[in-house]
Amino acid sequence: MSADTAGALVNVLVPTLAAALLCAGLTKVAVPGPARKALAELVPGTTRLAGPAVRLLALMEVATATALLVPPVRAAGAAAVTLLGVVFAGAGAAGQVRHATAPCGCYGRAGGAALGLGNILIGLLGAVLGVALWRLDGPAAPAGPAILAGATAIAVCLLTAALYRRLIRAGLRPVVIADS
């Protein structure tokens, strides 16, 4: 693979992974309840530990996203992406085996699917992309940090709009005032 192609792939992978992790981490910081419930259901008897564990995971996600955008530590960021991918896939597998019912709390959502097959697939995809980024980053010559951070900011806004589309739609709906 040529350095140009590798650089282009890094330019796509970094903002995509960083935006996904940043949104996941920040929404868990703002609304930790759903993920805490999912974790407490997954490992019975850990209700008190679930809160700090979710906060730690959220911080790891934000730190990993930030590391991907700083060239000297990008390789460490890629390794952390792989690790987080394996953790998500493991949590999904545990949810699948234990027939989890509580929503996974992904992106701070109180609804949605429980930990299971979807998390296994996304976790494995994240792990593979983390390895790919780690392999490509060396010889590649990606765009500068300002461009990558800017692209990540745009990706974050697009992902947020997709995640909260119903809320946005509800906010844009005209208010009808009935005649008395």
Place this chain on the structure above:
Amino acid sequence: VNYVFGFGLLLVAGAVVVLFAMFGELYSRSGGGNDASGGGFVRLLPDTPVGQAPASWPAALARTGTAELGVLLVLSPVCTSCKAVARDLAAQSDPRELGEFAVVLSAPDDQRAEEFVAQHKLTGLPYHVDVGGTWVSTEFGVRSSPTALVFRDGRLVSGFIFSDLQALRAAVVPERQPA
């Protein structure tokens, strides 16, 4: 300068995410939706036989028949929204918050109903297994789930089709005053 500009932009995007997450939570808690992105609803059940009292109350629902305010939740193991409602019921940390509620499980057979109760840990609430939904359909004409039937002194006063327990509670249960 590159870093300052790039990360400044990212900081603003991060603040947008946090703001949306908090608005989503607020919207969800105020009954606007059943998940952070919204989507829950409570609608009046058409053709509710208001004022009707059943010919007889199943033993498990006797309290609803005599209480000043009682809410029967009609759930079914085969309905996806019912699973979300059951999860919300089980997640209530304070059982006193559900004092007015009882569950009618409209199921094809007893085994499916008991599996549903065990899976969603609904044993803390009074529940009646209504095989084939015979009782709710005969007494109140209810043939869909999740449905809520609100009773005052044993008489039906309103019926709702709903997808979100919090929104339903906000609609039918008056807010408790602090002791």
